[in-house]
Amino acid sequence: MNNPKTVFIIGGGVAGISAAVSAIKHGWKPVILERTGHLGGRVRSLYAKDVGSSIDNGQHVLSASYQETRQLLSEIGSHDRVTFQEPLFINFRISNRHDFQFQPWNLPAPLHFVLPLFLKAPLARSDRQFMRRWGLAFWRADPDSLKRLTVREWLEEYGEAPLLERLFWEPITLATLNTSIDEASAFLLYQVLINAFVGSRANTGLGLPNDLLDALFAEPAEKYITAAGGEIQANCVVKKIIWSGKEVQAVETRDGERIETPHLISAIPPNALMKLLSSSDNLDKELSLNLSRFTFSPIITINIWTENPVPGPFPIALIDSPIQWIFPMVEASQKAGLHGYTLVISAAFKESAMRNEAIINLANREFQHYFSKSLQSDFKLKDYKVIKEKTATFLQTPQSLRYRPGPGTAFNNFFLSGDWIDTDLPATIESAVFSGRMAVELLLAQ
Numbered sequence: 001m002n003n004p005k006t007v008f009i010i011g012g013g014v015a016g017i018s019a020a021v022s023a024i025k026h027g028w029k030p031v032i033l034e035r036t037g038h039l040g041g042r043v044r045s046l047y048a049k050d051v052g053s054s055i056d057n058g059q060h061v062l063s064a065s066y067q068e069t070r071q072l073l074s075e076i077g078s079h080d081r082v083t084f085q086e087p088l089f090i091n092f093r094i095s096n097r098h099d100f101q102f103q104p105w106n107l108p109a110p111l112h113f114v115l116p117l118f119l120k121a122p123l124a125r126s127d128r129q130f131m132r133r134w135g136l137a138f139w140r141a142d143p144d145s146l147k148r149l150t151v152r153e154w155l156e157e158y159g160e161a162p163l164l165e166r167l168f169w170e171p172i173t174l175a176t177l178n179t180s181i182d183e184a185s186a187f188l189l190y191q192v193l194i195n196a197f198v199g200s201r202a203n204t205g206l207g208l209p210n211d212l213l214d215a216l217f218a219e220p221a222e223k224y225i226t227a228a229g230g231e232i233q234a235n236c237v238v239k240k241i242i243w244s245g246k247e248v249q250a251v252e253t254r255d256g257e258r259i260e261t262p263h264l265i266s267a268i269p270p271n272a273l274m275k276l277l278s279s280s281d282n283l284d285k286e287l288s289l290n291l292s293r294f295t296f297s298p299i300i301t302i303n304i305w306t307e308n309p310v311p312g313p314f315p316i317a318l319i320d321s322p323i324q325w326i327f328p329m330v331e332a333s334q335k336a337g338l339h340g341y342t343l344v345i346s347a348a349f350k351e352s353a354m355r356n357e358a359i360i361n362l363a364n365r366e367f368q369h370y371f372s373k374s375l376q377s378d379f380k381l382k383d384y385k386v387i388k389e390k391t392a393t394f395l396q397t398p399q400s401l402r403y404r405p406g407p408g409t410a411f412n413n414f415f416l417s418g419d420w421i422d423t424d425l426p427a428t429i430e431s432a433v434f435s436g437r438m439a440v441e442l443l444l445a446q
């Protein structure tokens with residue numbers, strides 16, 4: 001490896017892809033060492049033989065405010081594989097008969113979303129009083145003071161808002177932080193609200209992939225990186241990092257190969273990095289301690305194919321249901337003559353312990369409860385595939401903010417990236433993309 005401007009990246013998820021693209025843009029050669037046979041990490045597609053269909057490992061929703069991600073997708077040529085709502089639209093299904101369709105109004109931010117919520121949502125007097133108090137305080141909030149609070153503790157400062165909690169706070173916190181409002185960090189939710197609702201009105205829309213996730217990230221990224229002279233070594237499990245003083249020298253793979261790494265970026269999750277560091281001889285004690293503190297939150301995606309269509313419009317947020325969202329599947333996952341949907345359960349601690357059959361029974365029950373009045377007849381489930389991602393994201397509590405490290409380490413040529421590092425963002429695609437760029441920029445600065 002003669003080119004001194006070569007950077008090795010462990011992990012080919014979104015953070016690794018972002019680091020590679022960023023390195024290329026600065027005239028460097030990236031070499032991605034990826035454990036599996038393909039790029040994408042937690043944003044990937046798979047062929048499910050048992051149902052004979054290509055599906056994603058989980059429904060991924062972007063936000064129009066994901067500036068870093070949108071820039072990356074434009075760079076690798078797949079921005080058109082996401083359809084961004086203009087403006088935001090969410091169909092909140094409150095009960096069998098009752099929907100609340102939320103759409104911002106044509107007003108300057110933040111009135112565009114505050115007013116329709118205030119005037120159109122089915123709220124009680126206490127909810128409206130809460131909104132007034134909370135809304136005024138929000139503009140003056142000191143984000144740093146929110147770092148020690150959970151979302152519940154933050155909201156309690158402004159009184160009670162039982163309907164708003166069910167209709168807005170719980171769904172938005174689960175969807176963006178994969179953590180319940182009792183545990184989730186108020187600071188991270190504040191960041192979500194600021195990015196999506198306070199800037200331009202165009203930032204509020206959701207971005208829904210219109211193709212499989214592989215077509216969005218893995219495939220175009222592989223083409224882009226290899227065409228620019230970068231390398232992707234698939235099925236390459238890094239087992240050990242070899243240090244010399246304050247520098248990383250090389251990595252060792254599961255097959256016993258030693259690869260010299262003049263510059264190294266880790267783009268793997270905290271638990272994988274902890275394993276890697278503990279099998280390496282030179283420990284950064286503070287980093288190891290921080291890594292050991294991360295805990296994780298699961299997401300379950302239930303893919304269903306039905307004979308009769310489920311009535312939209314979509315996306316549907318089910319209020320008070322363990323199933324929080326329903327999305328129509330992308331065309332590539334549909335089956336002839338059937339209607340495909342993905343159902344999402346975030347922070348699915350209880351459901352993760354359930355058998356797939358029990359999860360499907362739960363889905364059936366919820367469909368009967370929320371749709372029996374509007375379905376022409378039974379929706380007739382024809383096929384299903386449940387995917388449990390047990391470590392979908394880290395649990396995003398106020399405590400977790402204290403142990404998210406930055407991209408730098410105690411070693412001069414070793415940098416960190418991944419959705420879990422300290423980006424001030426929740427553990428999302430946007431955080432992963434940003435972290436990859438942060439790691440490369442720190443490398444260049446050094």
Ligand SMILES: Cc1cc2nc3c(=O)[nH]c(=O)nc-3n(C[C@H](O)[C@H](O)[C@H](O)COP(=O)(O)OP(=O)(O)OC[C@H]3O[C@@H](n4cnc5c(N)ncnc54)[C@H](O)[C@@H]3O)c2cc1C
Binds near residue numbers: 060276
């Ligand atoms: C079901 C689900 C739904 C989600 N929904 C959303 C959503 O709607 N919106 C959103 O923004 N985010 C969502 N997320 C979060 C998003 O997927 C992650 O934030 C993002 O993919 C993290 O990317 P990453 O590169 O940091 O990590 P990863 O994707 O985990 O990438 C790490 C890579 O490193 C590789 N690796 C690990 N160990 C080694 C090793 N020793 N040697 C070599 N390679 C190694 C892995 O194989 C993997 O490819 C969701 C996640 C899940 C699981």
